[in-house]
Amino acid sequence: MESTADLIAPRAFSKGIELASLVEADVPVSLRGDPGRLRQVLMNLLGNAVKFTERGEVLVRIGLEEETPTGAALRFEIQDTGIGIPEALQRRLFQAFTQADGSTTRKYGGTGLGLAISKRLVELMGGEIGVRSVAGAGSTFWFTARFEKQVVGASSEPLPTAALDGRRVLVVDDYEINRTVLHHQLAAWGIEDWAVSSGAEALTALREAAVRGRHFDLAILDRQMPNMDGVALARAIKRDPAIADVRLIMLSSLGGRADDEEIGQAEIVVCLTKPIKQASLRDCLARVLARTCSGPVQSPGALVSAPAPALVSNGVRVLIAEDNIVNQKVALLQLRRLGYSADAVANGAEAVEALSRIPYDIVLMDCQMPEVDGFEATSLIRGRSGPVSHVPIIAMTASALAGDREKCLAAGMSDYISKPIKVPELHAALQRWSPAHVRASGGAPQMAAGTIAPAPSS
Template sequence: SLLTVINDILDYSKIEAGKLDVEIIDFDLRTTLDSLNDVLAIRAQQKGLEYICMVDPEVPTFLRGDPGRLRQVITNLVGNAVKFTSKGEIAVRVTLDEEDDDHATIHFAISDTGIGISADRIDTLFEAFTQADASVTRKFGGTGLGLSISKRLCEIMGGRMGVKSKAGKGSTFWFTAIFEKQAKSAQPASDVVEIDVASLEGTRILAVDDNATNRLLLEKQLRSWNFRHDEAQSGKAALAKLRKAVKEKDPFVIVILDMQMPGMDGE
């Protein structure tokens, strides 16, 4: 939109003049991502794409930095991923690179199953007013400023940005940012009900989802809690596993279902 173009030009001008402001405020990383995902998932779903966001358990939640600029970078990268992907999925993965008592370096990766980028174009991607080629500009539009601005914002936040891509195979844009960690005494009281995960160790759980990435992310989370985990990629396969488990007198206690699957869904 015209407003996006104007905002990009203003941000780029401020960066070039060294006058771009970055806030340092307390924020909750997971709450920030949850609210952002509500918007980004709609964009993906409007194109029939699966949208996945996974934050590793070891990533700290209560940080100090600029959540607005973080949202700007993620929105730009996910927006590009949706723009250049016609089928498949967009996956956002958040992991911890390193931490000490006062700071945490967080790694964000946005992967897609889109058109990808040829090797000879990657080196110039982060230059201002640059896109993969002229045909991209004609077909998809854009100023060619988004990646350049995002990369500079990451550097201002103490991090880096890069990309792994192959033409026709999709892309993974990644970036890091360094945040201060909130002192425990300053962290807000949580209204989330704490579950004694240790008391559930060994519980048998079946995860049912037709999307392989979703199953992989669920497996990682469930294994970190020491659950006995199994998976199925369809409703039919899930019923077969449930019946077999009952027959063997070792039933699943919990089943996690995708509500929308081909053939037989979770409803």
Template structure:
């Protein structure tokens, strides 16, 4: 720009025409050019400086200054140039020099002007673009700074030389509380040392140099986010990342809230752990209390109920029998309440366990009916079991829990039925090769249930109404317990009922199908097929049961409802030469009862040869003797077990050709035939010793009694018992330790005696403890005579089949 001004000035001077010679002072000439160049540069710098500074007012004054300097450049150069010019008069009459044509000089000046104007325009355009780029850069930087300032995290950018290039106020506040902008440009090490020396970081207190060294190491080799605590208790998560050719970007996040939440969570977990521990302790204490109470209550109850049962088997007056029956019923009622409370407590505590053992389904149901038969027949009710023909025989599951549900539902049906019958049915809903869904239904002719009541029947402590408890008793827990047990066995439970029309309670359970074990009793039906049998019973359900069961064995069965029709059928068959091979008579029938009908048959020479079997719902003292005098070859008490009916018929038919009178076949004679053996009872309570011994003697066992575990071990090592009934809690040596000692001895001798726990502890854990000690089975006190006899028959037969096989133990 300065050169252009100089060229323009001196060109213009050269264009002048005069009669004189012009000479220039070299020094002033140079000074004029320098003035033009320097002032022009100053003007341009001032102009660009105005463009780079924010603010319209400031920029306007700066541009005004730049224009003034440019004016000084033109004027200064001009007057310095004029001062450098010296004009000398010429001796020639013509103008000095060659002279220039005015047109040519005008053109040249125009060209020079255009060139200078073009350069000025070019410089202006370039200047505008540079200014626009500068503005854009300023805007981008401003937006970046605003964005960085707006984030809640601290932000910093250090260049490749570890100098702070950019940061936001959050970084200053979180990292070093230094609001001054002088931080920008500081080396990283200086910044963190400043932070440490100002006491901002808790970990740097008293160890500034060490902390700075550790922080530098992390900075130079970032390995992911890390956490540091400030001196005011806040926590920062520092995330650093190195970017090639840019530097290190760091984000500082305040995670104090997260840390506090973690601390609260840890405290909550600790509190929950303590609460769980306390709950477990309380649960253990509750379980221990329940076990203790169970033992303390069941032990005397075993004596009360057991001795009362034995008392009722003796000669008593009517008044004495009434008193004894009352005592037994009260004891059984108390025991039922205790069992409900214990079971409900175990379910609520999640302590219910289920076994997976093989069992005979029919026998499991028959055990329940036999247990409740006396109660049902005492109320004048028929109790009948009707299994479908396609029902599998051997199943896998928990027979104890199945019996518990059945006992509850059948017991309720008997309790709430004044007259009529209770029918238990079992059928297959669906089955595969591996398992079957079995449906049990219990139908009664009792009081029925209103629709609005049915919905709450399966809730805890619920009965139909308050009067139900007052009239029938009970805790209201039985159905709730049954529902939980059925659901745990993969089934469902429900009820269909109407007031005054009886009820049908049903439930389903899924059980595994199992093959019959090698030791299972095989029924020989060859001798019974094609036998002609006449059944006489006034109850239609019982007639259907006889027809179905005997028909399944291949017999030809006719059933009638009364004695007159029975005599008519017998005489007609005799006339036609198709006499009956056997007649099965019910005891209690309207018109002519079974005893009278038997005497009538035996008094008729044409019919006297027909063997007779009596089925009775109520056995009384002298009943067997009366039946024998009436001409019966056998009598059984309902409900009739399928196996007992088969054994009875087979035995009666074997006796038919014997001319001499034979002993009457009863449930007891069949049991005694199968149950003779020597048994050891280990029990420290004298009353319970007598109860167990007497019950076992009644089924034909020879019983030895010992009072503690030491005596039991000694007795087993000397005598080969068929079975041992072992109490678990005894002085000197308890039942668990005694069992382990016996099993150790057997490991050397190669023998194995079945040991059955007989304990007042009824918890599932007690059963597991018994089995873990080496016992084979488990009976809870109070012990029922049939339960004791069943256990003996089961395990004594097992021992006879496999006398030296400890591995054959199992439930």
């Protein structure tokens, strides 16, 4: 669900719409279903929600509908503040080629076929689909789907949470939907949270808490707020000795992130990009709060002891194109530990589509994938116009022959690492092609010779 929201996020944020997601605490973690069908339904309903919303927000909510020892039924809700749908037309929405009226088609485009397809896909997943709406007051599309429970193996490493229980966190965001989502997430992790809607209210809350001797351990600040934005608020907090010890995390919309120098000067420890992934936020909070008991506030760079890779977000966004689900999960975990924000898609076609929506900094491209393989996808990307055609693409392949280097270069790939992926080699390749390193070196580096293994001797 979160990777699908990432694909829609650029469109939402370009319209000034807040996009948030919430997975209820009682939803089982390890479930097996049909990710392709689920992604297609979510993409259609989320895309429609953003399309028909001019201002306000879109919320994706997942809750537990029913649970048995072997399976679970989940309920997905996509809620928007858009144009709404008259009651008389709602029962016909899931028929092919139906839209609310002709003016909707002229203004927004489309034929309504997507909802009919979504209905069929939901039924194939053992669920139902429906809508609640009031004309002019937004809509909530919902559907259910059934999943099998998976046995959680030893490789499923739980995120650290001991540092979260009983901590006090202040949430500062002008959108109520974001405050609500964060409240549910923080409460589920044992955190005592307090939410305010402006910078002025945040300063008051922090100072009053300090006077009572109940200091906040951490504050989560929205980057873009009226009157006093997140960076200005961070500076005001650090100027006041009574509240300067509070750790600061900033949330920003895609394209709205402050530059690294500005973040460092404001003593913001981490900057995360919306929509925030629940596991990434929990991991980040645990690691940041675990360090608050060891001394005074440090600079952002002091959080990690060299030479270990960063444990919190470094602002670089990576796309993984890999058809094997296990390999996807391993790569996502490795990247998160290295401090990268990452999303995964299952083939080259999805990679090309994702890059058309989100300005990823680096692509990790598996070479052998169904439908569109890594070589064809790279050629398609290089043939695009604009900055996307120059995105660094690092090939991943189980083969490590000398001729693979030439094949990767011919396809337009930037670098090459062999499977199974070793973390030091992955880290080195990502550092070579990170935007900061490319800028500092005055241009793209050459493919590292050491990444190509020699041909085996006969």
